[in-house]
Each structure stands twice: as structure tokens, then as C-alpha cells.
Amino acid sequence: MQGSYLFKCENHHISQGVGDFLTLPQFLARCYEAFAGHDRAELANPRVEGWLADEASSRILIKLARENLAAGLTPAL
Incomplete structure (x- = not known):
């Protein structure tokens, strides 16, 4: 689908x-x-708070955010 x-x-x-x-x-x-x-x-969201509290998950989220910023992918406000 x-x-x-x-x-x-x-x-x-x-x-x-x-x-x-x-x-x-x-x-x-x-x-x-x-x-x-x-x-x-x-x-606040318990799931997101859990991701941020987990070192490995937090590293991945920061890496992805940096890649998005470097590519010019920022929120359209």
C-alpha cells in the first residue's frame, strides 16, 4: 500500500x-x-523523556538533528 x-x-x-x-x-x-x-x-512526553535519558538514543537524536540542520532542514515557522 x-x-x-x-x-x-x-x-x-x-x-x-x-x-x-x-x-x-x-x-x-x-x-x-x-x-x-x-x-x-x-x-513533556514520557516516551521522549525516556529517549533523552538514554545515552545511546540521545546521541542518535542529536546526530540526526545536526544532519538536518546542516542540510538546511529546519522547521517552517
Whole structure:
């Protein structure tokens, strides 16, 4: 089965169409916009905290983040 990185928006009204979709960069930008309204201390996730606490996982995440930055792949804000 073929997939894509499209994200369906919520429809708050009845519509005869399929609704609106976001690309991955648009979805991530909206996530950052939503997160910006909260204190960093409020944004916690046990799974992510576990990754960051694990030295090997943390090294991989930092390596990938650096590669993305070097390639110019930053969040679209």
C-alpha cells in the first residue's frame, strides 16, 4: 500500500468535500505554532523523556538533528 505525508485537517462543519490537507512542512509548522502557546515545562512526553535519558538514543537524536540542520532542514515557522 502506498502512502504519503499528508495530514487531514479537522472539519468543524458538515462538508460534501473530502476536507483540507496539510503537507508535512505545513503540519510541523502548525505543531510549532500550537506548542509556542505553552511553557516548555508543560510540554513533556514520557516516551521522549525516556529517549533523552538514554545515552545511546540521545546521541542518535542529536546526530540526526545536526544532519538536518546542516542540510538546511529546519522547521517552517
